[in-house]
Amino acid sequence: MGDLNGFLERCEEVREAAESMSSPLIVNHYDADGIASGALIRRALALRGIQARNWTVKRLSQEEIALLKREKELIFADLGGGQLDLVETLDAKIVIIDHHQTRDSSMLQVNPHLFGYDGGSELSSSGCGYFVFRNPELVQLGVVGAVGDMQFPLHGLNRIMLEEGMKNGIVVASRDLAIFGRMSRPLLWFLQYCTEPFLPGLTGKKANCALFLEELGIPLKEGEEWRRYYQLSHDEKVRLVSGLVAYLYAKGADAQTVESLVGEVYSFPKEQIGTEFSDANEYATVLNACGRHGKPEVGLGVCLKEESALKQSSELLVLHRRQLREAVQFACEAVEDFGVFHFLDARNVIDDTIVGVVAGMLYGSAIKRTKPILAFALNEEKKVKVSGRATRRLVDDGLNLGTVMKKASEGIGAGGGHDIAAGAQLEKGVDEFLLRCGEIIQSQLASSA
Structure with missing residues (x-):
């Protein structure tokens, strides 16, 4: 406490x-x-x-x-x-x-x-x-x-903040399907562009998504208008969630990935419904898109309610989500098992601004949750940027990636961050860094065993 x-x-x-x-x-x-x-x-x-x-x-x-x-x-x-x-x-x-x-x-x-x-x-x-x-x-x-x-x-202090926001009518918390785009995306795109979790055979496959929804008896349109998830009836939502659960299990997904389909979601009733800004996850993704694609001033403008920033942010969001899909598809094939951690070498392939996001998205689709993942990318100076991601279970077992990054980069770069997500920039000694990471991770997890 x-x-x-x-x-x-x-x-x-x-x-x-x-x-x-x-x-x-x-x-x-x-x-x-x-x-x-x-x-x-x-x-x-x-x-x-x-x-x-x-x-x-x-x-x-x-x-x-x-x-x-x-x-x-x-x-x-x-x-x-x-x-x-x-x-x-x-x-x-x-x-x-x-x-x-x-x-x-x-x-x-x-x-x-x-x-x-x-x-x-x-x-x-x-x-x-x-x-x-x-x-x-x-x-x-x-x-x-x-x-x-x-x-x-x-939870924690976040929960106190949330409850104050709910009391003042600023935010609503509910349990629902937690896939990105439940407010703003037409149903077909909702599934086709889903990357968290990655839906094998559906993500990136428009025809397959249309067939999947048709087999569930969920119409894509209401008259001439494309339907969105928030517009579905309660019965349709239940059918869609049940269908996705069965589909992921059939594709070999682990229980935690399937359970992540449904969770607590946060909406903003004072924003126009159906826009990215009426849902916390979509709003946050807009800001990530702006910052990670070199336009943080657009993200600030969105938060400051500047009308001119809204159109630019939508264009950046489309670019961001497309790059994430392409990056995840590469990463699923390229990720390697290095014993005590998973390793993704994405130098010259994935931008350093999104490589950490991609690494975290691999849990449940390409890698198991029993090890952390380290990912390499090159920044604009052609230096190695390292992004590390872990699970809450690993942190509870003693892993602290912030400490791993800080200690492993001593003398060859600089690093730090959170226990569950951290990063580093290396000036030299890539192999030495990986060896140090392996030793430190192994020591942290062994000491709590």
Whole structure:
């Protein structure tokens, strides 16, 4: 059990410090949680009459720190906690709102890890930002960030945030089919473009999907309009879920993959129904698409309700989902078993901005959940970017990928992150890194056996 009172007191300290700033620069990460938290903080400050700016970055290294030397007021969102050695070199008024593994510091930071909560599963950076400012309307971005960071079903501090949002009519939680696109996609695309979970024989196969729905007795159209999942009757939804369960078992899927079809989903009743922004998972995927395809400003614009950003975000979403499908198809064939972990070498094939997402998607379709997976890609500087993903069961058994990445990259790069998802960038020594990872993973899991 975490120290809730201590956490909330620190949130108040951070809020007061942020409110004392005149024109801060918000430095936020480029993924869904980073963009959501950056936008949430900017909106919260605007409500208080403070005009802030955003700078979205893929990482926080010495190069980025050098560019911040002239700034006098800084708010770090979804990063900073894991890079304290760098942040502490800055001469500025600084607050850090983060959820990655960190340590105590003279810097003013709010982070669930400092108060006995797991930042990898119980609170994201955007959720942290919500508790700092506590404006009711900002809970939407808090939920979006948590879902984007794969922290569902929401529990811990996330649950407190969710319940406040439900009480204020901002968010609705229900148990339903959890496939992406239940609000915005026509039924045919809903199945054809499904990648989580990957549906062998259906994903990417339009004709097969049409036949599957026809055999279930579910019409694709109502008059001239394409039907969407949320428009189905209760009986049709039951038939579809039952049909997918039977189909996946017939294709050899494991029980956990099949069970993942149904889960707690989160919708926003004040958004226009049938749009990506009425569902937390779809909203988060839009932000991921913007950030991971070099257009984080579009994602920020969406969160800030800028009309011009909506059309651009839809185009980026189409690109993002297509690249994910193609990448998963490659990864299913290319992933290897390296003994204590699975390995995917996607250098020159999968973009470094999505390789971590793809690695996580392989669980249940191409790899078993009994080992973590490490994936390689090349970044824009042609350096090796490593993404590690694990399961909650592995973490419970003692695995901490953040520690693995940090220790294995010492002297040959830099790494860190969460216990369940982490990353590194390597300057050299690829083989040495893999050997170190194997030894550290083996040691972590053996020590808890």
